[in-house]
Amino acid sequence: MRPCYLTLLGAASVAALDNGVGKLPILGYNTWNVFQCDYNETVLLAQAQAMVDNGLLQAGYDWFMLDDCYSLKDRSDQGSIVADPKKFPSGMKSFTQKLKSLGFRAGIYSDSGYKTCGGFPGSYGHEAQDLETWSDWGFSYLKYDNCYIPFDRVTQENVYGRYQRMTRAIEAHSTSTQSPPIQLALCEWGWQQPWIWGGRLGQSWRVGGDIRPWWSALASIINSASFIASYTNFYARNDFDMLEVGNTGTGTPPGNLTFDEAKTHFTAWALLKSPLFLGTDITKATPDTISILANDDILKINQDPNVGEAIxxxxxxxxxxxxxxxxxxxxxxxxxxxxxxxxxxxxxxxxxxxxxxxxxxxxxxxxxxxxxxxxxxxxxxxxxxxxxxxxxxxxxxxxxxxxxxxxxEPCGTTPYCAGWWQCAYANGTYYSN
The missing domain is CATH 2.60.40.1180 (Golgi alpha-mannosidase II)
Incomplete structure (x- = not known):
């Protein structure tokens, strides 16, 4: 095994943790596309229960990703992130325990800058402290964004270096606690070609901006994928953002992917070995939506234990x-x-x-x-x-x-070569169709 999140540029070689963490793409749910900041514990647990009721947990979607806006705007006097008590009145530990009682693993969100993209506390300068908090709350996956970054004269490092700060904090936390490392997903948006270097730091990397639920947006993402598909393998993969299957969407043009477009969306993401995070309201999912998301023939290619490369x-x-x-x-x-x-x-x-x-x-x-x-x-x-x-x-x-x-092939099949222009007789003359 080579867990890419432990490979550090310019650092001494780190012994691999042979535990399979991050080997295969993540399957789960993400709160952002449906709710953005407008959610609470009750609303989210209803989504988790709907995933169980619709067979999606059983199909393999066993991660529940809490995206932006879960905390207060200010840290505590000790510098810790504080969960929003209005959204999580029973506390964050209780929330993750309820998820785990349903069968889910829990993921959380932060940012490599001063603030998250939604304006909540980012983790720059607080990497180790925030990891302690998330671990104590019960989270074991981190989506790490790229907003509100400090000035160059402050960081004296590029985007790679800012993400490496969190990678090193994850390594130190895993070593000190003798626990599997928190999985790191880079949300860098693709502007600095993370498909080239992302595998040194995390188990996936975003390759563009936020997805939209209409065909032109999907076609654009697939176009980008056409040129970088070969960078995916075990422990490191392109992330084409969330699945919009079943999402009616908002804005111009309107959402409402056709059934065939939704099938294409799911098929491309799965066979390209992208993480598969559901970005739709599962409490309103139709049988058509579930039939797409739970296609076990497609999912087993995404989760192939022996072949890590994408199509x-x-x-x-x-x-x-x-x-x-x-x-x-x-x-x-x-x-x-x-x-x-x-x-x-x-x-x-x-x-x-x-x-x-x-x-x-x-x-x-x-x-x-x-x-x-x-x-x-x-x-x-x-x-x-x-x-x-x-x-x-x-x-x-x-x-x-x-x-x-x-x-x-049957004897006598002609032409003798499917790619006839490449074939020759034993005497060295080319075969002509």
């Missing part, structure tokens, strides 16, 4: 390969898994279209073999594929397929 594009589709286009991201994706070769195909158009690909466009496919085809949305075996697959996909919809070797 990645093998062809763009509407644009030439490697085109940066927020409205039309890569359409054809593939990757390996413990359960077979994964393919994701996204229709970025506003109309249905038939989409096809050659199997050997995927690096994970063996040439000259036939493959069984399993549809991870219909949950059906759909025969075998020889050389290519064609699927019809609704507007902004997705196809998610799992392929497994079903034996050699």
């Amino acid at each position: 990645a594009p093998f062809r763009w589709g509407e644009n030439p390969d490697w085109t940066f286009d927020p409205s039309s991201p890569a359409s054809y994706w593939t990757g390996n898994s413990s359960y077979g070769v994964v393919f994701m195909v996204i229709n970025t158009l506003d109309i249905p279209q038939q989409m096809s690909f050659n199997l050997t466009e995927s690096w994970a496919i063996q040439a000259g073999r036939v493959y069984s085809v399993y549809d991870m949305w219909s949950h059906t075996q759909n025969g075998t594929a020889l050389r290519s697959i064609q699927v019809t996909i609704p507007p902004h919809g997705v196809s998610a397929l799992l392929l497994n070797d079903a034996g050699p």
